[in-house]
Amino acid sequence: MKNNIYRYDNIVIGGNLPAILFSYFNSCPIFFTKMKSPKLFEFFQHNFDISSIKFKPFSKEFRTPKGIKKFGRYKKEVFEKYCFLLSLAGMIPMADKIVAIRINEEAGEVKFSTKGNNTVKAMFKRAYVFDDEGVDGLPEIKKKATDKKYMVIDWADVRSGAVHEFDLIETKDKFVNKIWFYPSTRVDINFGLTEEKSRKDVIIVSYMSKEQIEDAEYSDMFVRRKAIEIMKGLGIQGMNWGWLITGEKRRMPIKMDYKRREWENMGKNVYSETDKIKFNNQTEEEIIKHYLENDFEKTYVHRINNKLSERWNKLVNVL
Numbered sequence: 001m002k003n004n005i006y007r008y009d010n011i012v013i014g015g016n017l018p019a020i021l022f023s024y025f026n027s028c029p030i031f032f033t034k035m036k037s038p039k040l041f042e043f044f045q046h047n048f049d050i051s052s053i054k055f056k057p058f059s060k061e062f063r064t065p066k067g068i069k070k071f072g073r074y075k076k077e078v079f080e081k082y083c084f085l086l087s088l089a090g091m092i093p094m095a096d097k098i099v100a101i102r103i104n105e106e107a108g109e110v111k112f113s114t115k116g117n118n119t120v121k122a123m124f125k126r127a128y129v130f131d132d133e134g135v136d137g138l139p140e141i142k143k144k145a146t147d148k149k150y151m152v153i154d155w156a157d158v159r160s161g162a163v164h165e166f167d168l169i170e171t172k173d174k175f176v177n178k179i180w181f182y183p184s185t186r187v188d189i190n191f192g193l194t195e196e197k198s199r200k201d202v203i204i205v206s207y208m209s210k211e212q213i214e215d216a217e218y219s220d221m222f223v224r225r226k227a228i229e230i231m232k233g234l235g236i237q238g239m240n241w242g243w244l245i246t247g248e249k250r251r252m253p254i255k256m257d258y259k260r261r262e263w264e265n266m267g268k269n270v271y272s273e274t275d276k277i278k279f280n281n282q283t284e285e286e287i288i289k290h291y292l293e294n295d296f297e298k299t300y301v302h303r304i305n306n307k308l309s310e311r312w313n314k315l316v317n318v319l
Helices: 017-026 075-088 220-233 284-293 300-318
Strands: 005-013 060-064 067-071 098-104 109-114 119-129 141-143 150-160 168-170 178-183 200-208 240-243 249-251 255-265 277-279
Touching (some): 220 255
Parallel strands (some): 119 277
Antiparallel strands (some): 150 200, 150 255
Protein backbone atom coordinates (compact mmCIF):
# COMPACT_ATOMS: atom_id res chain seq x y z
CA MET A 1 0.00 0.00 0.00
CA LYS A 2 2.81 2.42 0.83
CA ASN A 3 4.25 2.32 -2.70
CA ASN A 4 0.99 3.19 -4.42
CA ILE A 5 -0.59 6.61 -5.02
CA TYR A 6 -4.34 6.53 -4.48
CA ARG A 7 -6.76 8.84 -6.25
CA TYR A 8 -10.04 10.11 -4.86
CA ASP A 9 -12.53 12.75 -5.93
CA ASN A 10 -13.48 13.70 -2.36
CA ILE A 11 -12.02 12.79 1.02
CA VAL A 12 -13.11 13.41 4.61
CA ILE A 13 -10.62 14.29 7.35
CA GLY A 14 -11.67 13.84 10.98
CA GLY A 15 -12.62 11.02 13.35
CA ASN A 16 -15.75 12.38 15.07
CA LEU A 17 -19.39 11.40 14.57
CA PRO A 18 -20.27 14.25 12.15
CA ALA A 19 -17.32 13.22 9.95
CA ILE A 20 -18.39 9.55 10.05
CA LEU A 21 -21.96 10.42 9.04
CA PHE A 22 -20.80 12.80 6.28
CA SER A 23 -18.59 10.03 4.90
CA TYR A 24 -21.56 7.63 4.99
CA PHE A 25 -24.00 9.94 3.22
CA ASN A 26 -21.47 10.98 0.55
CA SER A 27 -19.64 7.65 0.15
CA CYS A 28 -16.26 9.35 0.69
CA PRO A 29 -13.16 7.69 2.21
CA ILE A 30 -12.37 9.03 5.66
CA PHE A 31 -8.96 9.58 7.30
CA PHE A 32 -8.06 10.67 10.83
CA THR A 33 -5.19 10.77 13.29
CA LYS A 34 -7.49 10.14 16.23
CA MET A 35 -10.87 8.47 16.40
CA LYS A 36 -13.10 10.60 18.64
CA SER A 37 -15.95 8.44 19.84
CA PRO A 38 -18.82 10.30 21.58
CA LYS A 39 -18.74 10.33 25.37
CA LEU A 40 -20.81 7.87 27.39
CA PHE A 41 -23.12 10.73 28.41
CA GLU A 42 -23.75 12.13 24.91
CA PHE A 43 -27.22 11.44 23.53
CA PHE A 44 -29.49 12.51 20.71
CA GLN A 45 -32.51 14.53 21.79
CA HIS A 46 -35.32 12.20 22.82
CA ASN A 47 -37.65 13.58 20.11
CA PHE A 48 -35.05 13.47 17.30
CA ASP A 49 -36.06 10.79 14.81
CA ILE A 50 -33.18 8.62 13.62
CA SER A 51 -35.32 5.73 12.40
CA SER A 52 -34.50 6.77 8.82
CA ILE A 53 -30.86 5.74 9.39
CA LYS A 54 -31.96 2.29 10.52
CA PHE A 55 -32.25 2.88 14.26
CA LYS A 56 -35.47 2.15 16.06
CA PRO A 57 -37.05 4.99 18.09
CA PHE A 58 -35.49 5.04 21.53
CA SER A 59 -36.00 7.15 24.64
CA LYS A 60 -34.25 6.75 27.98
CA GLU A 61 -35.46 8.31 31.21
CA PHE A 62 -32.89 9.63 33.69
CA ARG A 63 -33.90 10.26 37.27
CA THR A 64 -32.71 13.62 38.60
CA PRO A 65 -33.45 15.54 41.82
CA LYS A 66 -35.88 17.70 39.78
CA GLY A 67 -37.71 14.79 38.20
CA ILE A 68 -37.44 12.69 35.06
CA LYS A 69 -35.30 13.93 32.16
CA LYS A 70 -35.58 12.22 28.77
CA PHE A 71 -32.76 11.51 26.33
CA GLY A 72 -32.63 9.79 22.95
CA ARG A 73 -30.27 7.12 21.67
CA TYR A 74 -26.61 7.04 22.72
CA LYS A 75 -24.46 8.79 20.10
CA LYS A 76 -21.71 6.28 20.81
CA GLU A 77 -23.98 3.49 19.56
CA VAL A 78 -24.58 5.28 16.24
CA PHE A 79 -20.86 6.05 15.93
CA GLU A 80 -19.84 2.41 16.37
CA LYS A 81 -22.42 1.11 13.89
CA TYR A 82 -21.47 3.54 11.15
CA CYS A 83 -17.74 2.99 11.66
CA PHE A 84 -18.48 -0.70 11.14
CA LEU A 85 -20.48 -0.01 7.96
CA LEU A 86 -17.79 2.26 6.52
CA SER A 87 -15.16 -0.39 7.28
CA LEU A 88 -17.20 -3.04 5.45
CA ALA A 89 -17.45 -0.73 2.45
CA GLY A 90 -13.69 -0.01 2.47
CA MET A 91 -14.25 3.64 3.31
CA ILE A 92 -11.73 3.69 6.21
CA PRO A 93 -8.71 2.52 4.19
CA MET A 94 -6.06 3.26 6.82
CA ALA A 95 -8.12 2.68 9.98
CA ASP A 96 -6.21 3.86 13.06
CA LYS A 97 -2.72 3.64 11.51
CA ILE A 98 -2.32 7.38 10.75
CA VAL A 99 -0.22 9.55 13.07
CA ALA A 100 0.05 12.69 10.92
CA ILE A 101 -1.59 14.16 7.82
CA ARG A 102 -0.01 16.72 5.51
CA ILE A 103 -1.96 18.42 2.74
CA ASN A 104 -0.39 19.98 -0.34
CA GLU A 105 -3.34 21.91 -1.72
CA GLU A 106 -1.58 23.22 -4.81
CA ALA A 107 -0.66 19.70 -5.94
CA GLY A 108 -3.95 18.22 -4.76
CA GLU A 109 -1.94 15.74 -2.71
CA VAL A 110 -2.22 14.44 0.83
CA LYS A 111 0.44 12.42 2.66
CA PHE A 112 -0.35 10.10 5.56
CA SER A 113 2.42 9.20 8.00
CA THR A 114 1.71 5.88 9.68
CA LYS A 115 2.75 4.18 12.91
CA GLY A 116 5.35 2.12 11.06
CA ASN A 117 7.14 5.28 9.83
CA ASN A 118 5.76 4.76 6.34
CA THR A 119 4.22 7.41 4.10
CA VAL A 120 1.14 6.83 1.96
CA LYS A 121 0.21 9.32 -0.76
CA ALA A 122 -3.19 10.11 -2.22
CA MET A 123 -4.46 12.60 -4.77
CA PHE A 124 -7.77 14.40 -4.19
CA LYS A 125 -10.00 17.01 -5.80
CA ARG A 126 -11.68 18.23 -2.62
CA ALA A 127 -11.14 17.62 1.11
CA TYR A 128 -13.80 18.13 3.77
CA VAL A 129 -12.15 18.81 7.13
CA PHE A 130 -14.04 18.16 10.39
CA ASP A 131 -11.09 17.98 12.77
CA ASP A 132 -7.66 19.61 12.37
CA GLU A 133 -5.83 17.55 15.00
CA GLY A 134 -2.59 16.21 13.53
CA VAL A 135 -3.23 17.91 10.16
CA ASP A 136 -0.64 20.23 8.51
CA GLY A 137 -0.90 22.29 5.35
CA LEU A 138 -4.34 23.75 6.04
CA PRO A 139 -5.24 27.29 4.83
CA GLU A 140 -4.69 30.39 6.93
CA ILE A 141 -6.33 30.54 10.36
CA LYS A 142 -8.82 33.42 10.54
CA LYS A 143 -9.58 32.96 14.22
CA LYS A 144 -7.50 30.80 16.56
CA ALA A 145 -9.24 28.61 19.12
CA THR A 146 -9.08 30.10 22.59
CA ASP A 147 -8.00 27.96 25.50
CA LYS A 148 -10.30 29.71 27.96
CA LYS A 149 -12.78 26.87 28.31
CA TYR A 150 -12.11 23.17 28.68
CA MET A 151 -14.54 20.35 29.37
CA VAL A 152 -12.95 18.30 32.14
CA ILE A 153 -14.21 14.76 32.76
CA ASP A 154 -13.34 12.95 35.98
CA TRP A 155 -14.11 9.23 36.26
CA ALA A 156 -14.38 7.62 39.69
CA ASP A 157 -15.30 4.22 41.13
CA VAL A 158 -17.81 4.54 43.97
CA ARG A 159 -16.80 2.20 46.80
CA SER A 160 -19.49 3.32 49.25
CA GLY A 161 -22.72 5.10 48.33
CA ALA A 162 -23.15 3.39 44.97
CA VAL A 163 -26.80 2.36 45.41
CA HIS A 164 -29.38 5.16 45.06
CA GLU A 165 -32.18 6.38 42.79
CA PHE A 166 -30.39 9.08 40.77
CA ASP A 167 -28.94 8.87 37.25
CA LEU A 168 -27.97 12.52 36.83
CA ILE A 169 -27.36 15.53 39.08
CA GLU A 170 -27.00 18.97 37.48
CA THR A 171 -25.73 22.12 39.17
CA LYS A 172 -25.40 25.79 38.19
CA ASP A 173 -21.66 25.81 38.89
CA LYS A 174 -19.02 25.23 36.21
CA PHE A 175 -16.93 23.35 38.77
CA VAL A 176 -18.77 20.01 39.08
CA ASN A 177 -21.47 20.98 36.58
CA LYS A 178 -22.93 17.51 36.05
CA ILE A 179 -22.65 14.18 37.86
CA TRP A 180 -23.60 11.24 35.67
CA PHE A 181 -24.22 7.86 37.31
CA TYR A 182 -23.92 4.66 35.27
CA PRO A 183 -24.09 0.95 36.20
CA SER A 184 -20.62 -0.10 37.24
CA THR A 185 -18.72 -2.22 34.73
CA ARG A 186 -16.35 -3.58 37.37
CA VAL A 187 -16.25 -7.37 37.26
CA ASP A 188 -19.23 -9.11 38.93
CA ILE A 189 -20.17 -6.06 41.02
CA ASN A 190 -23.69 -5.98 39.55
CA PHE A 191 -24.12 -9.66 38.76
CA GLY A 192 -27.72 -10.73 39.35
CA LEU A 193 -28.91 -7.27 40.44
CA THR A 194 -31.84 -5.37 38.95
CA GLU A 195 -31.31 -1.89 37.51
CA GLU A 196 -32.86 -0.29 40.62
CA LYS A 197 -30.43 -2.09 42.91
CA SER A 198 -27.34 -1.93 40.72
CA ARG A 199 -24.22 -0.19 41.99
CA LYS A 200 -23.30 2.96 40.11
CA ASP A 201 -19.98 4.61 39.34
CA VAL A 202 -19.70 8.28 38.35
CA ILE A 203 -18.58 10.60 35.58
CA ILE A 204 -18.17 14.19 36.83
CA VAL A 205 -18.19 16.95 34.21
CA SER A 206 -16.70 20.41 34.92
CA TYR A 207 -15.78 23.43 32.80
CA MET A 208 -12.42 25.01 33.61
CA SER A 209 -9.75 27.29 32.22
CA LYS A 210 -6.28 25.99 31.45
CA GLU A 211 -4.97 27.70 34.60
CA GLN A 212 -7.61 25.96 36.72
CA ILE A 213 -6.72 22.54 35.31
CA GLU A 214 -3.16 23.12 36.49
CA ASP A 215 -4.31 24.46 39.89
CA ALA A 216 -4.27 21.94 42.76
CA GLU A 217 -7.53 23.39 44.13
CA TYR A 218 -9.30 22.18 40.98
CA SER A 219 -7.72 18.73 41.01
CA ASP A 220 -9.67 15.47 40.89
CA MET A 221 -9.50 15.24 44.70
CA PHE A 222 -11.47 18.48 45.14
CA VAL A 223 -13.87 17.45 42.35
CA ARG A 224 -14.66 14.23 44.19
CA ARG A 225 -14.97 16.07 47.51
CA LYS A 226 -17.53 18.49 46.09
CA ALA A 227 -19.43 15.69 44.33
CA ILE A 228 -19.68 13.77 47.61
CA GLU A 229 -21.03 16.87 49.40
CA ILE A 230 -23.68 17.29 46.70
CA MET A 231 -24.65 13.62 46.97
CA LYS A 232 -24.90 13.82 50.76
CA GLY A 233 -27.09 16.90 50.46
CA LEU A 234 -29.54 14.87 48.36
CA GLY A 235 -29.77 12.11 50.96
CA ILE A 236 -27.42 9.60 49.35
CA GLN A 237 -25.73 7.47 52.01
CA GLY A 238 -22.83 5.09 52.20
CA MET A 239 -23.17 1.32 52.51
CA ASN A 240 -24.58 -0.40 55.59
CA TRP A 241 -22.08 -1.00 58.39
CA GLY A 242 -23.89 -2.76 61.19
CA TRP A 243 -26.32 -1.25 63.67
CA LEU A 244 -26.27 1.49 66.27
CA ILE A 245 -27.39 0.95 69.88
CA THR A 246 -30.56 2.88 69.01
CA GLY A 247 -31.47 0.24 66.44
CA GLU A 248 -30.70 2.46 63.45
CA LYS A 249 -28.54 1.31 60.59
CA ARG A 250 -24.94 2.42 60.77
CA ARG A 251 -23.63 3.88 57.51
CA MET A 252 -20.14 4.24 56.13
CA PRO A 253 -19.24 7.60 54.56
CA ILE A 254 -19.53 7.96 50.78
CA LYS A 255 -16.24 7.00 49.19
CA MET A 256 -14.92 7.40 45.62
CA ASP A 257 -11.65 6.16 44.15
CA TYR A 258 -9.98 8.14 41.38
CA LYS A 259 -10.03 6.39 38.00
CA ARG A 260 -8.89 8.90 35.38
CA ARG A 261 -9.20 12.48 34.14
CA GLU A 262 -9.74 13.69 30.57
CA TRP A 263 -10.15 17.17 29.14
CA GLU A 264 -10.67 18.79 25.75
CA ASN A 265 -10.66 22.33 24.46
CA MET A 266 -14.18 23.51 23.64
CA GLY A 267 -12.90 25.98 21.03
CA LYS A 268 -12.07 25.31 17.37
CA ASN A 269 -9.82 27.08 14.90
CA VAL A 270 -11.63 28.97 12.15
CA TYR A 271 -9.92 28.69 8.75
CA SER A 272 -10.22 30.40 5.40
CA GLU A 273 -11.86 28.05 2.89
CA THR A 274 -10.48 27.36 -0.57
CA ASP A 275 -11.78 25.59 -3.66
CA LYS A 276 -10.10 22.34 -2.64
CA ILE A 277 -10.37 22.47 1.17
CA LYS A 278 -13.74 22.91 2.87
CA PHE A 279 -14.41 23.00 6.62
CA ASN A 280 -17.54 21.55 8.16
CA ASN A 281 -18.72 22.43 11.69
CA GLN A 282 -22.19 20.87 11.46
CA THR A 283 -23.50 18.73 14.30
CA GLU A 284 -24.53 15.13 13.70
CA GLU A 285 -28.20 16.16 13.96
CA GLU A 286 -27.75 18.84 11.29
CA ILE A 287 -26.02 16.40 8.93
CA ILE A 288 -28.72 13.73 9.31
CA LYS A 289 -31.50 16.25 8.83
CA HIS A 290 -29.85 17.88 5.80
CA TYR A 291 -29.29 14.69 3.84
CA LEU A 292 -32.65 13.14 4.62
CA GLU A 293 -34.47 16.31 3.62
CA ASN A 294 -32.54 16.43 0.33
CA ASP A 295 -33.01 12.74 -0.54
CA PHE A 296 -29.33 11.82 -0.76
CA GLU A 297 -28.06 9.45 -3.42
CA LYS A 298 -28.24 5.83 -2.30
CA THR A 299 -24.62 4.65 -2.20
CA TYR A 300 -22.88 1.30 -1.83
CA VAL A 301 -22.45 1.71 1.92
CA HIS A 302 -26.13 2.66 2.18
CA ARG A 303 -27.11 -0.58 0.42
CA ILE A 304 -24.94 -2.54 2.89
CA ASN A 305 -26.81 -0.85 5.74
CA ASN A 306 -30.18 -1.81 4.21
CA LYS A 307 -29.16 -5.43 3.69
CA LEU A 308 -27.82 -5.84 7.21
CA SER A 309 -30.92 -4.20 8.70
CA GLU A 310 -33.22 -6.49 6.71
CA ARG A 311 -31.36 -9.62 7.80
CA TRP A 312 -31.27 -8.45 11.41
CA ASN A 313 -35.02 -7.83 11.42
CA LYS A 314 -35.66 -11.30 9.97
CA LEU A 315 -33.45 -12.86 12.65
CA VAL A 316 -35.28 -10.97 15.42
CA ASN A 317 -38.65 -12.12 14.04
CA VAL A 318 -37.50 -15.75 13.99
CA LEU A 319 -36.22 -15.57 17.56
